[in-house]
Amino acid sequence: MAHHSNGNDKQVHYVGDSRVRADRKKLYPKDYAEFPGKTEAFFPDFLLKEWMVAAVFLVGFMTLVMSEEPPLGELADPTNTSFLPVPDWYFLFLYQLLKYKWASGPFVVIGTVLLPGIAFLALMLVPWLDRSKERRPLKRPMATGIMIVTLIAICALTWAAEYQHELQSESVPGRKPNDTTVIGLNEQGYRIYQKNACIKCHGDHLQGLNGPSLLGVGNRLTHDQINHIIDHGRGAMPAGMFQGSPAEKQVLINWLLQQKQK
Template sequence: MHRGKGLKFVGDSRVLHPSSRKKKGPKDYSEYPGKTEAFWPDFLLKEWLIGSVFLIGYLILTVSHPSPLERQADPTDTAYIPLPDWYFLFLYQLLKYQFASGPYNVIGAIVMPGIAFMALLLVPFLDTSKERRPFKRPLPTGFMLLAIASIIFLTWESVVNHDWEAAKAQGEIREEVSVEFDENSEGYQLYSTSSCIGCHGNAFEGGIGPTLVGTGRSAEEIYEIGKNGIASMPAGTYQGTDEELQVIAEFISTLEASE
């Protein structure tokens, strides 16, 4: 047999030509006219425009409503009641309940939040359904609604039950007032052992209550306030005798700011 003659070439129709095979990668956006767009610059430009609107909005809010500042932290002020930011108010409220405070503080601070976060991590394993409709996924939907309802309720309870006037007063930035007084005097000794010092400070600088330096009130007026109260100070706050209150009132009436 001569070379090049008598040879037969047989093709197998089961083997597809490379050009006829389907692409495994994503289809080009041009195959969907009117439904897709190029990532650059069309889609990315829209993202930048939306991001710019939100950024400008946040900047306007921060300028028109700046974050409130309080006076310098004083570790010796045991009357100061700290308050977390709004997104932690629900945990703050949880710690007020009997079952999550005091000797059970670990339950409210660690155990209950830990269970909630563990449940969130286990949701993908508890529900493996491919269904996307919420009402056909009762387990994760129920967890989500329960979590949202709990957070909203606890946050609301924290807001309505908090004394915002007292919180504003205790953190108010005040001009520092220095005063010279005799710590061994009877008036100061009675003052320092009374409930007055918790609200007005050990140097009369103020705290939850106003400063007692340079009030411009007479001893009689201060006595009446201590007896009957004023504004946010209720009557009967002072628990000592009338004679002791009179001594304290006379002492406070003499306090003046030093130069």
């Protein structure tokens, strides 16, 4: 116990010999509204808000999961050789990354460990790389730049994976689209199609046998593209397979252009 040196009778209590006042008050940060974006107690103010947001999101997510049954695909069929496995949408960008030569085969470690590791490590290190007190994106070029580049890369790879998967699905032999109606089976174009042995690879109903399905080819290819494929071939189809006259080729192309899906 001690007295103030100014002579008043107020007693000051100390803890042991540390000269720390026993009646000390907790230090609270200044009002957050007074300095927006610059000061806020991490615990409990900031952490409590994060917990509340997480709780609301979790409740909403659980409600959605319990109210809607998860979509299930067809039953697994080991005899279905036209099935193309593909990961869930949130892994499509990694799936696409492994298709490139420099990230697959002998370099698979680059695509599976190195590049994803660098990307996620950069995101984790953003708070230490950019320690600015600013919250506006334009005032935080490093954090904003890393996030924008990452989002663009993920979106581009996801789109490429989905697009290539659709192309592969259309070219798988024996795989039938939703609308399998063949237009104009009694027309001259179909007879030319049969005459030139197209039917051996593409099937009598364009369903695809050794070659890809031509159902809906009118939606996918233009007149010039079909003409180029007939003349020069594509994939396993060699050039010069068509043995008819130029007029017959045009009739065949026009007939193929009619094969459209709704």
